Amino acid sequence: MTGTITKPAAIATVEKKWIVRGHERCSTARFMGWLAPWIGLLLLGLYATYLCFRYGLGETHLDNRFGFGLWIFLDLAVIALGAGAFFSGFLLYILKWKEIKAVINSAVVLGFLCYSGAVAVLAVDVGQPLRAWFTFWHPNTHSMLTEVTFCITVYLVVLTIEYLPIILKNRKFKSIPSFLVFEWELHKLMPVFAGVGVFLSFFHQGSLGGLFGVMRGRPFAFREGFSIWPTTFFLFVLSAAAVGPSFIILTTKLVEKITGKRLVKQDIYRVLAKTTGVLLTVYVALKSLDTLLWLNSTSIRAGVAPWEFYEFRPFGHATLFTEIVIFGMIPALLLLSRRLRERPGVITLGAVLACLGVVFNRFVMTIQTLALPTLSFDEFMIYLPNWVEYAVFGGVIAYAVIVYSLSYRYLNLFPQEMELQLAPKEVNDVSVR
Amino acid sequence: MMANTPNTATAAPVQENRKIRRFGMVINLDNCTGCGSCMMTCAVENNCAPAKEKITDRTGITLMRVFPVNDRQPMPVRQAGFVPMPCMQCEDPPCELVCPQQAVELDPLSGIVDQMPQRCFGCRYCMAACPYHARYFNWYDPEWPKGMEQTLNPAVAPRMRGVVEKCDFCHGRLHLAEDQAAIDGNDDYTYTPACVEACPTQAIVFGDLNDEDSEVSQLAKDPNSFRFLAKLGTEPKVYYYSEHEWRRNLAERDMNGNASRNEGKEA
Ligand code: SF4
Ligand code: SF4
Numbered sequence: 005m006t007g008t009i010t011k012p013a014a015i016a017t018v019e020k021k022w023i024v025r026g027h028e029r030c031s032t033a034r035f036m037g038w039l040a041p042w043i044g045l046l047l048l049g050l051y052a053t054y055l056c057f058r059y060g061l062g063e064t065h066l067d068n069r070f071g072f073g074l075w076i077f078l079d080l081a082v083i084a085l086g087a088g089a090f091f092s093g094f095l096l097y098i099l100k101w102k103e104i105k106a107v108i109n110s111a112v113v114l115g116f117l118c119y120s121g122a123v124a125v126l127a128v129d130v131g132q133p134l135r136a137w138f139t140f141w142h143p144n145t146h147s148m149l150t151e152v153t154f155c156i157t158v159y160l161v162v163l164t165i166e167y168l169p170i171i172l173k174n175r176k177f178k179s180i181p182s183f184l185v186f187e188w189e190l191h192k193l194m195p196v197f198a199g200v201g202v203f204l205s206f207f208h209q210g211s212l213g214g215l216f217g218v219m220r221g222r223p224f225a226f227r228e229g230f231s232i233w234p235t236t237f238f239l240f241v242l243s244a245a246a247v248g249p250s251f252i253i254l255t256t257k258l259v260e261k262i263t264g265k266r267l268v269k270q271d272i273y274r275v276l277a278k279t280t281g282v283l284l285t286v287y288v289a290l291k292s293l294d295t296l297l298w299l300n301s302t303s304i305r306a307g308v309a310p311w312e313f314y315e316f317r318p319f320g321h322a323t324l325f326t327e328i329v330i331f332g333m334i335p336a337l338l339l340l341s342r343r344l345r346e347r348p349g350v351i352t353l354g355a356v357l358a359c360l361g362v363v364f365n366r367f368v369m370t371i372q373t374l375a376l377p378t379l380s381f382d383e384f385m386i387y388l389p390n391w392v393e394y395a396v397f398g399g400v401i402a403y404a405v406i407v408y409s410l411s412y413r414y415l416n417l418f419p420q421e422m423e424l425q426l427a428p429k430e431v432n433d434v435s436v437r
Numbered sequence: 438m439m440a441n442t443p444n445t446a447t448a449a450p451v452q453e454n455r456k457i458r459r460f461g462m463v464i465n466l467d468n469c470t471g472c473g474s475c476m477m478t479c480a481v482e483n484n485c486a487p488a489k490e491k492i493t494d495r496t497g498i499t500l501m502r503v504f505p506v507n508d509r510q511p512m513p514v515r516q517a518g519f520v521p522m523p524c525m526q527c528e529d530p531p532c533e534l535v536c537p538q539q540a541v542e543l544d545p546l547s548g549i550v551d552q553m554p555q556r557c558f559g560c561r562y563c564m565a566a567c568p569y570h571a572r573y574f575n576w577y578d579p580e581w582p583k584g585m586e587q588t589l590n591p592a593v594a595p596r597m598r599g600v601v602e603k604c605d606f607c608h609g610r611l612h613l614a615e616d617q618a619a620i621d622g623n624d625d626y627t628y629t630p631a632c633v634e635a636c637p638t639q640a641i642v643f644g645d646l647n648d649e650d651s652e653v654s655q656l657a658k659d660p661n662s663f664r665f666l667a668k669l670g671t672e673p674k675v676y677y678y679s680e681h682e683w684r685r686n687l688a689e690r691d692m693n694g695n696a697s698r699n700e701g702k703e704a
Contacts, residue, residue: 060598061559062576067495071561071574131559131574131599138538138556149537149562221531221568221669307668307689378568379665380687381506381520385495 022176022414026422028265029413039409042402049399052392056128065390070374074389075129078397079122080212080366083156084240085359086122088248089115089163090205093198095279103275106268109170110259110417111252116163117404123160124403128396146232148214155208162201166194170415206241213240216369223306224313225373227298235294236369242290246283247362249276250335250355257352259412265425267418270348277351280358281339288332295324316384319372327368331361456624459528459548460606461646461674462633463656464521466684468640471519475501475632475641479523481588482607482631484595486579498573500524500604501632508683518684521641523604523632524571525665525673526550532563532572532603540601548646548674549606557600564601568666569673572603606630606643646674663688 016032023029030038055063066073092111096104127133136153143150171177172187210233216225217234227234253276260267299310314321335357344350375385411417479485479501488497500523507517530550533541540556541563543549564572578598581589589595592609596602607630614628633643644653656662657676663685664673679685 060577061574062489062491062496066574066576067493068497068564068573069495069570071564129560131561131601132557132597135538135556135558138558142539142556144537144539147535147537147562149535149560153537215535215562218534219531219566220534221566221666221671223669305668307666309690312690374565378690379504379570380690381504382570 022174024175024414024416026425027416028425030263035409035413039406042405042409045398045402046406047399048395049397049402052395052399053128055392056396061129061131064393065388066393067387069385070371070387072370072374073387074393075125075397077367077370079125079129080370081363082118082122083212084209084244084247084362084366085251086115086118086248087205087209087244088250088252089118089166090159090201091245091248091279092252093166094202097195097198098202101275103272106272106418106420107252107256107276109415109419110256112163112166112170113408113411113415113417114252114255116160116167117407119156119160119163121400121404123156125397125400148211148218151211152208152215155204155211159201159204159208162197162204165190165197166201169194170411170417173416174414205244209244210237210241213237213369216373219373220306221378222373222376223303223308223378224376225369226302226306227294228302235290235297239287239291239294242283242287243362243365246280246287247358250280250339250358252276253280253351253355254359256418263412265421267421267424269420269424272420273348273351274345277339277345277354280355281336281341281345284332284336284358284361285340288328288336291332292328295328313372313376316376319368319375323368323372327361327364331357331364335361454624455546457546457647459646459674460611460643461526461548461653461657461676462523463642463653463662463676463678465640465642466518466520466677466679467681468638469503469519469521469636470638471503471505472637473503474635474637475521476503478631478635479604482590482593482609484579484589484593486581486595487585489577489580492576496574496576498575498602500571500573500602506684506687516681516683518679518681520677520687521632522569522571523606523675524550525569525671525675526606528672528674529670531566531568531669531671535562535566537562547606547611549608549611550603551605551608552601552603554594554596554600554602559599559601561601568669568671572601574601575599661685666690 012033019032029035052063064073089111092104092108095101096108127136130136139150139153143154169187169190172183172190177183178187213236214234216222217227217229217236219225225236227236229235229237253273256268256273303313304310311321313319314324335354338344338350338354339358344354371387375387377384476499480499483500485498485500502522504520504522505517506520507515510516526549528543528548530541530543533543533550536557537560538556538558540553540558542551542553544551559574561574564570564574575596575598579595590609592613607628610628610630614626618624618626627644630643633641642653642656644651646654646657648654656678659678661680662676662678664676665688667673668689677684677688
């Protein structure tokens with residue numbers, strides 16, 4: 005140690021030793037510069053969280069009519085998008101689609117971040133988070149929320165286990181023999197965990213839909229179904245599975261854009277886009293059928309005239325049209341067409357619309373359901389979140405960006421990266437054909 | 438069990454021998470003047486803390502709430518009235534179905550939908566599920582200004598911040614009545630919730646709907662009696678009574694009258 009001037013250089017030298025051999029990464033200083041604003045946002049989120057814990061949820065704009073607000077809506081959206089993790093695990097380990105290997109590591113990290121982020125927000129959202137364990141101790145087995153809590157908790161553990169081998173493959177950790185053995189053992193078990201993950205995800209994506217579908221008291225959300233599961237159960241599973249691959253496309257493209265590197269071959273995008281296209285088509289068909297049944301039968305029996313739900317601005321008929329046509333049919337058709345899928349721009353557009361669709365659906369299910377009046381003398385109510393709610397969620401986004409950035413820098417998220425780095429032209433040509 | 442049950446509070450009458458009640462109400466909308474006595478009394482009886490400055494009518498706790506209504510006719514001919522709304526004590530309560538922590542329970546003996554704040558973790562799913570907006574969340578710590586804690590009702594535990602609460606037909610009074618019945622060894626008891634006692638026009642009739650002869654079950658069967666949102670299938674045990682058709686038309690959203698969507702604010 006010669007003096008303070010050499011310190012940053014020394015840190016950079018040490019830091020570089022953690023980066024995967026052969027990966028090109030930006031300088032330490034530049035990386036710190038990228039992280040700084042996110043750390044700022046994270047701190048703001050922590051401050052907002054402190055306000056809620058110290059003074060109570062009165063610090064937000066939630067109220068007795070809007071017991072669910074921005075947080076629950078975004079949690080549902082994030083969990084649906086995070087379905088990319090379970091669905092690509094399903095494609096790779098169960099259906100043996102080998103191409104998915106190129107994105108599975110990134111998908112697992114994203115899944116982990118989406119789920120852990122959502123759980124963190126929930127811990128702020130509930131009034132007495134320390135009592136959350138009661139659900140495990142005396143669960144109400146009839147409640148969809150019990151199903152959600154059980155599945156999400158176990159699935160988060162599964163995701164952590166899936167994340168571990170990716171971390172242990174880091175250059176520095178690899179030099180510890182016992183870590184290597186552990187990693188190898190875990191790796192062998194991965195298909196089992198992926199299988200368990202698929203099963204759990206299937207159930208909790210569904211029960212998140214069930215949350216709304218079972219609310220007999222809210223004709224806008226209530227749906228009939230099969231056995232104990234309302235139709236929303238199946239629609240949520242399907243929509244999450246459909247947009248999961250699109251979310252992987254978008255995040256991978258975003259990382260490519262930010263880092264200026266090619267990380268996966270074009271054909272991976274096409275495979276993922278096609279998966280979204282097919283599943284989204286099925287989803288849109290079933291969703292339309294469900295909507296017709298609900299408007300013409302279920303809601304009438306609950307004492308609500310058809311279309312009355314759409315009499316209250318800003319939720320006009322356009323809401324339904326946007327959800328099913330603009331964010332459903334259009335991306336489904338874009339991604340279904342083989343010719344259109346050849347154009348990377350179309351894939352991006354389709355994926356953006358599909359992801360917006362699932363976010364919009366979760367918004368409608370949460371916010372419109374609560375805004376609509378139930379009693380004949382009720383008012384339609386407006387709710388606008390305040391800065392505390394935005395800040396807490398912003399903090400979670402910042403957490404996700406920071407952890408993802410660290411993972412990208414030090415771990416091998418995209419196995420094809422090295423190959424594409426060595427022979428960018430050739431691979432590009434082959435894949436574009 | 439044993440026929441000669443001892444007359445002590447600790448050995449309460451055996452469950453299977455006990456009378457099964459269905460406590461319910463009939464609220465006469467034609468008698469209600471909207472004075473709000475029931476709301477005030479309810480808050481005092483149930484130890485609802487005085488509202489903090491920041492609290493609005495959307496974040497306050499009003500286990501009993503009086504809503505102003507009208508028939509939506511133009512002004513000179515418009516008819517107005519009030520609807521007092523406690524928890525409907527649904528016989529098939531959607532709030533009970535959804536609570537993951539079993540903090541809500543339909544008491545098989547009384548028919549009252551009990552809320553257990555000590556178990557609730559404040560997820561507010563039950564609030565979303567209740568179509569009558571009968572559930573209230575404690576957005577802040579309850580606080581009583583110095584000296585005012587003297588007014589607390591010792592029979593009712595105040596709730597903590599972060600949990601949901603609702604009307605439970607004055608469980609403090611019910612428990613006192615039950616204790617007395619256990620002491621007397623006589624299961625034949627009834628009681629009166631605070632709002633019923635406070636209403637100056639006696640608009641609220643309370644009693645056991647299972648008891649065919651009670652005033653409440655007679656009134657509930659009256660053709661002029663109705664329940665709100667009966668089509669949802671929640672089976673409320675709070676009935677309403679009115680001799681005016683426009684008031685009875687308030688029951689459902691798809692009523693043929695045009696009394697819907699009152700632009701008036703809640704009381
Ligand atoms: S009125 Fe609401 S809170 Fe009361 S029992 Fe019915 S659903 Fe539950
Ligand atoms: S807020 Fe409390 S009572 Fe309501 S569903 Fe959640 S845990 Fe149950």
